[in-house]
Amino acid sequence: MxxxxxxxxxxxxxxxxxxxxxxxxxxxxxxxxxxxxxxxxxGDLDEDVYMTLPPDFGRKGETRVCKLHKSLYGLxxxxxxxxxxxxxxxxxxxxxxxxxxxxxxxxxxxxxxxxxxxxxxxxxxxxxxxxxxxxxxxxxxxxxxxxxxxxxxxxxxxxxxxxxxxxxxSQRKYALEILEDVGYLGAKPISFPMEQNLSLGKFDGDYISDPSSYRRLVGRLIYLTITRPDLTYAVHVLSQFMDKPRVPHQEAAYRVLRYVKQTPGQGIFLPTDSSIQLNAFCDADWARCHNTRRSVTGYCIFLGSSLISWKSKKQTTISRSSAEAEYRSMAATYCQITWLKYILQDLGIQH
Missing domain, CATH: 3.30.310 (TATA-Binding Protein)
Known part of the structure; x- marks a missing residue:
């Protein structure tokens, strides 16, 4: 889901x-x-499943096994x-x-x-x-x-x-837990998560000493984007360097935390007085990735005046023109709209 x-x-x-x-x-x-x-x-099992006996159960060298009648955790x-x-x-x-x-x-x-x-x-x-x-x-x-x-x-x-x-x-409690875990509760807040013309590459700077801390931080920021569309693009950029993060990547991630520090309770408001009408906006940044030359698709979809779906993702193929990148972005947006229309229909709303 x-x-x-x-x-x-x-x-x-x-x-x-x-x-x-x-x-x-x-x-x-x-x-x-x-x-x-x-x-x-x-859960009921539709086939015969056997498991070895638990440790210290039965005699030494026991060869019998257990037949499961119900499913178990770990199956x-x-x-x-x-x-x-x-x-x-x-x-x-x-x-x-x-x-x-x-x-x-x-x-x-x-x-x-x-x-x-x-x-x-x-x-x-x-x-x-x-x-x-x-x-x-x-x-x-x-x-x-x-x-x-x-x-x-x-x-x-x-x-x-x-x-x-x-x-x-909103995810205020979760945002504060991230800040506390990294030690940024007392950090100076800033007004935007990433520099507009910042360009991060795979080979910029030195490797960080603890890559797992970067992966953990970015993973938690990804979950935070559930109610924070303002973080989506920045987290999308940071998540591209999970395998071998470097110092500039970590500094950019810490900047996102300083932005979160300014408004930890920021969330999504879904009003009741707007119309049930889907409206979508999409764009593409042609050849944004300097390493692969692939473009980035971005879209947001509103139900009336409520933002309900958004995405920032690198395109799977290289576009040879900005027009091609725009059309790919539009196609991705249309696929999401089509899915939302089916959901609306299942919920008894004819769009």
Missing amino acids: EYGLFRHFLQERSQMAANGYTRSNSNSMHLHQLDVNNAFLH KQASRQWFIKLTTALKRANFKQSKADYSLFVRSQDGKFTTLLIYVNDVILVGNNLQDIEDTKSFLRDQFKLKDLGQLKYFLGIKVARSNKGIVL
Whole structure:
């Protein structure tokens, strides 16, 4: 499941409430969260799987093995079997699985609309009828051991704040943890993450002494871009040097941290009073990469006035002109729009 789906999933549910899909206002669209305990242990095995005996179990030189009746954590097919078990249960409850994203399930009957979004064992449950949501929880509780976390407030490190005006997604706590881990809580903040004409190459400067620290930092910054589109391009540049980072690359990463220090609580606001209309903007920086001469694609897609999808990525082939690079950027954007339209259709919104 892409985190972009999580963003526009919340946006579309909020928009539907504001546009009369529910009986009152946006607050009548309920957002709840569930957690499945020991999710992988619920999976059923379709084949015979054997495992060696645990250490210190049985006699010395024991040759017997154990036959598994249920999947275990660490088993290669455990995640697949768990998802099959959950999907089968939801289909029995008249949920339809989205063909655009298999982690999304929708049920619409008698004016009641309920949606589930699944990430491994974490479940977001959204609907316009509170009783229907409780019935869904009861059904799932009969099938699996659940932990009801109540209203959606914190999901995979993303804080969800809700009001009559809309929903705010932010990762303030996660941003502060990054700053604390690197020792930049007291750093002087700056107003932009990367110099406009900065050009980083694979062979600039000396190698850093601890490459793993750079990889860990950039990896955490990548996760931070879930709610920080202003960091996307800078993190895209930094992630190209994960194999052999050098001193200029590390200094550029530290500059991004100083920018994060200025606004650690910056996030995405999804208002309820905008239209349900997709608008996309794309661009390309021709031959931006000095090492490979490949161009960089950048796009952002809005649902009404809400930013729901964005990307900065090096193109897979070398464009021989700026026009060719622009067309490749447009094609990538169109693919994303097409996918979003299918998601909208599964959620009952005709675009």
